[in-house]
Amino acid sequence: MNTGPFSTRPIRLLPPALRNQIAAGEVVERPASVLKELVENSLDAGATEVSISLENGGQTLLAVRDNGQGIPVADLELAVTRHATSKVASFADLLHVASYGFRGEALPSIGSVADMLVESAYCPEEGDCAEGAFIRVRHGEIAASGPSSLPRGTLVEVRDLFANVPARLKFLKTPATELKRCQETLIRLALARPDTGFSLSVSGADKPQERMRLEAGLSLPERLISIWPRQLVDSLHPFDAERSGLRVRGLVAPAQQAQARGDRILTYVNNRPVQNRLLLQALRQAFKGRLTSREYPQAVLFLDMDPQEVDVNVHPAKSEVRFRDERAVFGAVLYALEKALSGSTAGFFDPLGPAASGVSAPNGQVPASANIPEQAELPPLSAHSSRPAGFWGSIDAPRLVDRVEQEREDPAEQQERPDLPESVFRASRPSALREEETGYAPIPKLPPARGGYPVSVGDFTCLGQVADTYLILVHDASLFLVDQHAAHERVLLHAIRNQTMSAQSQLLAIPADLPLHASEKTRLEQLFGQLTNLGYSLSATRAGVSVSGVPPLLGRTEGLELLRDILSERVDGPEELLHRMACRAAIKAGQTLTADETAGLLRQWLDTPERAFCPHGRPTVLRFDPAALEKMFKRTK
Ligand code: ADP
Numbered sequence: 095m096n097t098g099p100f101s102t103r104p105i106r107l108l109p110p111a112l113r114n115q116i117a118a119g120e121v122v123e124r125p126a127s128v129l130k131e132l133v134e135n136s137l138d139a140g141a142t143e144v145s146i147s148l149e150n151g152g153q154t155l156l157a158v159r160d161n162g163q164g165i166p167v168a169d170l171e172l173a174v175t176r177h178a179t180s181k182v183a184s185f186a187d188l189l190h191v192a193s194y195g196f197r198g199e200a201l202p203s204i205g206s207v208a209d210m211l212v213e214s215a216y217c218p219e220e221g222d223c224a225e226g227a228f229i230r231v232r233h234g235e236i237a238a239s240g241p242s243s244l245p246r247g248t249l250v251e252v253r254d255l256f257a258n259v260p261a262r263l264k265f266l267k268t269p270a271t272e273l274k275r276c277q278e279t280l281i282r283l284a285l286a287r288p289d290t291g292f293s294l295s296v297s298g299a300d301k302p303q304e305r306m307r308l309e310a311g312l313s314l315p316e317r318l319i320s321i322w323p324r325q326l327v328d329s330l331h332p333f334d335a336e337r338s339g340l341r342v343r344g345l346v347a348p349a350q351q352a353q354a355r356g357d358r359i360l361t362y363v364n365n366r367p368v369q370n371r372l373l374l375q376a377l378r379q380a381f382k383g384r385l386t387s388r389e390y391p392q393a394v395l396f397l398d399m400d401p402q403e404v405d406v407n408v409h410p411a412k413s414e415v416r417f418r419d420e421r422a423v424f425g426a427v428l429y430a431l432e433k434a435l436s437g438s439t440a441g442f443f444d445p446l447g448p449a450a451s452g453v454s455a456p457n458g459q460v461p462a463s464a465n466i467p468e469q470a471e472l473p474p475l476s477a478h479s480s481r482p483a484g485f486w487g488s489i490d491a492p493r494l495v496d497r498v499e500q501e502r503e504d505p506a507e508q509q510e511r512p513d514l515p516e517s518v519f520r521a522s523r524p525s526a527l528r529e530e531e532t533g534y535a536p537i538p539k540l541p542p543a544r545g546g547y548p549v550s551v552g553d554f555t556c557l558g559q560v561a562d563t564y565l566i567l568v569h570d571a572s573l574f575l576v577d578q579h580a581a582h583e584r585v586l587l588h589a590i591r592n593q594t595m596s597a598q599s600q601l602l603a604i605p606a607d608l609p610l611h612a613s614e615k616t617r618l619e620q621l622f623g624q625l626t627n628l629g630y631s632l633s634a635t636r637a638g639v640s641v642s643g644v645p646p647l648l649g650r651t652e653g654l655e656l657l658r659d660i661l662s663e664r665v666d667g668p669e670e671l672l673h674r675m676a677c678r679a680a681i682k683a684g685q686t687l688t689a690d691e692t693a694g695l696l697r698q699w700l701d702t703p704e705r706a707f708c709p710h711g712r713p714t715v716l717r718f719d720p721a722a723l724e725k726m727f728k729r730t731k
């Protein structure tokens with residue numbers, strides 16, 4: 095017997111039942127895919143009410159009933175025949191499909207792997223219905239047909255899915271899981287059709303129970319509540335914009351709500367739920383710099399476009415699409431979202447609002463020159479400073495001494511130097527509490543009050559620093575906590591990016607020789623130009639590289655460390671180089687700041703666009719407004 099791969103058998107057409115089973119393999123994966131096909135048919139038939147009932151997660155029974163226009167008796171048999179559809183008639187039609195279905199595969203596929211009853215009464219016009227009829231298909235064969243008493247619309251009942259395909263049956267999950275998938279599938283479709291009412295009931299041992307009801311006319315957020323937490327839905331922001339003939343609309347959550355899960359991105363093209371890489375990329379791009387690499391945006395996004403510009407015939411389940419003009423789509427989505435994330439809604443994403451300091455231009459963007467000090471203004475560098483030059487250097491220095499409000503501190507404060515050990519000035523500090531003077535002992539030891547606080551910056555008052563890491567700000571009855579490192583990072587990145595910092599090299603008194611591995615040498619060659627632009631003076635040596643100058647922002651130690659990091663790790667492009675540099679040069683968490691330094695930092699930061707997020711997408715500032723505080727103190731009912 096020869097059954098090997100080289101056996102020669104005559105070519106034969108597959109019998110129709112087998113053809114349908116093969117097609118079913120692509121279209122019908124599980125109860126949720128049956129539900130999707132049937133509900134889409136109901137929507138294509140113009141239904142305004144669709145009710146679904148399930149038994150056993152849809153495996154033993156999945157029924158969909160609608161009030162759509164129905165199927166003429168004469169067409170019932172055709173409807174369950176492969177490649178029979180009422181939706182497209184020619185290739186030209188295929189190029190602008192506006193219906194969910196067009197392949198004529200669903201009903202015959204389902205009928206080949208289940209026991210399927212289709213009952214329908216055709217009503218071409220309102221109130222004018224023909225006699226109903228039914229057809230029953232079992233495992234690919236027509237089992238019965240005849241008249242039905244159904245008054246209008248269509249009812250499709252699918253029983254014992256995959257009973258004749260045990261291999262598929264094995265792949266089904268528990269009824270609870272299949273039910274959950276059915277529910278998700280239904281909601282995804284329902285979100286695109288707020289005009290249509292949907293209900294889902296589940297029958298167990300006894301009578302059916304309604305699981306979910308989505309009334310016709312409920313708004314998109316009202317429907318979303320059934321799958322997303324209310325607090326998230328409440329934070330969603332609508333967008334609706336048009337560009338190059340493409341309309342992009344929907345709801346998007348602010349970056350602060352982002353989570354490390356990617357399942358709250360629902361995308362639709364012409365109301366069809368789709369998975370599409372390009373749409374995801376555009377969404378991600380719009381959030382660039384506002385999310386960490388582990389976080390995902392949360393959005394419902396509808397793209398409405400000329401059906402001719404999109405190919406929906408890419409996947410048997412029609413869940414993928416291809417765009418004719420990908421650039422236009424990417425651009426339109428980005429445009430719509432960026433508009434939502436900035437502009438008039440900036441306050442929504444930036445807890446400080448678009449013009450916190452009064453220096454910003456009306457659109458929330460600061461003219462590139464607004465906070466760039468002239469070189470001439472530079473005060474001499476503090477000799478005692480051991481910090482990276484960035485903090486005292488060209489972009490910071492003027493601001494750090496340029497305090498708005500000038501109450502003079504006492505002489506003890508003036509002597510305070512950040513790099514003196516705390517104990518040196520603690521003893522001489524008049525404000526320090528001395529136990530023996532109070533008469534009440536023991537008194538909990540308070541950290542010594544730091545001089546100069548509170549300080550005002552614009553409309554803000556900074557009360558001081560906590561944990562040497564966060565700055566406490568008050569403005570308009572709201573309390574803000576600013577992460578000093580993240581805020582400074584954002585300031586520096588903006589300055590570096592806009593080349594408001596001179597890229598001259600700060601020459602090292604003694605050049606440093608760094609030995610490099612072969613891979614590091616390659617990276618050095620690739621990045622040489624960029625590193626030079628940033629202010630490095632480098633020359634290749636046999637063992638590695640000799641560094642004779644570093645970016646002035648960094649200073650020797652930081653500059654050399656950053657160079658080592660960059661050459662030993664992978665760096666993705668020039669943007670990341672800038673991020674690294676800003677991160678290295680920024681003041682650190684755990685660093686004590688004087689009131690002057692704090693004021694300088696805050697002024698720069700308030701003038702920086704996108705100040706609400708650090709370059710890695712973490713927030714730089716948290717806001718507690720009266721409502722939030724009331725909630726936290728449970729003062730609200
Ligand atoms: P397709 O949706 O791709 O046309 P289907 O196999 O899903 O293919 O359905 C075949 C045909 O049966 C449809 O074109 C439509 O004419 C008819 N049909 C199916 N379901 C319904 C329904 N719920 N209401 C009215 N007509 C339906």
Ligand code: MG
Binds near residue numbers: 134135195196198201
């Ligand atoms: Mg269909």
